[in-house]
Every structure is written in structure tokens, then in C-alpha cells.
Amino acid sequence: MRIDIVTIFPEFFSVLDVSLLGKARQSGLLELGVHDLRDFTHDRHRTVDDTPYGGGAGMVMKPEPWGEALDALITPASTVIFPSPAGERFTQSIARELAEHPHLVFGCGRYEGIDQRVVENTAGLAAVREISLGDYVLNGGEVASLAMIEAIARLVPGMVGNPESLDEESHEDGLLEYPSYTKPAVWRGHEVPPVLLSGNHGAIAAWRHEQQVQRTRRVRPDLLD
């Protein structure tokens, strides 16, 4: 999989050098390109924003640098993601879907967002999604892109050491995951649930499923509707 990111803060993405994603890059499983939007400006001040038509607070990102940057990166086979609090909400199922795409491009807006014509124009050149990380507002698309990239990349075959560990996670079966325990069997007076020490795999599976249902009902009843 190849991922390209367009941003005015390339340094945000240095964390992609570490951990699983860093390993995936070293092994060639994941190719990553981080591009500074200001490299696609032509004025002395490398201007990327301007005041909004119609008035209002804040600044809007100008279309021209975005157009040039995306022209340089995308092909008809690319999927371009614009993180935005006004987008569809990101879910595990969107992560699964995007993990199948060979080339993702993340366009990180700042300020009050990117001139909407960039989204329209890009939609004529490639697949486009406007996606929100959740119902809250961040200062820009960088942190949202990082979260989405981690969620997507770990689903690419070969990325996570033990693929079975992916099947039993929260949201994979529509329920939150069951609680996990390791040694010692008693810690500060707290005992590991005895069924987990029983060696009875049927009983363990049933107990875990029941824990998933109880936890989901308590914390996220909306998932059960």
C-alpha cells in the first residue's frame, strides 16, 4: 500500500517512523510520502490561505496549491481522503474498506477548511471521501489522518504479526472486546476470573462473549441497536 499526505505541517508525521508502521515501511509493505503544501505555492510568502467569500471568522485554504499538489500525486486509481469534522464518521468498517485500496492520499486542511471546489475537482479525477474522526473539532486534519492511517494500515495483510489478534478486537464483530488478564493470578488482592484458569475452552468462549455483551450494553448501547 502507498500513502501520500499533503499538509502544511510535515513534521507531524515523523511519528510514522516508529512502532509497527515504521517496521512496515522498512519492510516495504507500506510506502509513505509526506508533502508540504507550501511547496506548491509560487509567492514569496508561500501563502496557503485567504479570507472567506461571504465573510465570517477564520481563513480558508486556497484552491491553487491544493490543485497542484493533488495533480502531482493522484491517478484515477487513487482514493483521496479529506479529514473534516463535516465528513462521514470514521468507523472500523471504513478502515477495512480503505485497507483494500492500493493508494490513499490524505489532504490535511487547517483553519476553516479547504475551498470546497478542491473536493469537487478532485472527485472528477479520483475517488474522494470526506471523513470525520468523531464528533469533536480538531485544529486540522493532521491528527485525524494519523489516527486513520494507523487504523487502516494495521489491517493490511502482513502488517500485524498475529492476524488472529485482529479478529477479536473491539468493533470487529459489532461488540466491544472482552477484558484481558495475564499473570500473576492474584494482584493486589484482585483475582483473575476463575473461568480463565479452568482450561475449559467452551466455558471461556461463552464467558468472553457474555462480557462483550455486558460491556457493550453498559458503555455503548447504541452499538446494539
Ligand code: ADE
Ligand atoms: N479536522 C478538524 N476536526 C476534525 C475531525 N473531527 N475529524 C477529521 N478532521 C478534522
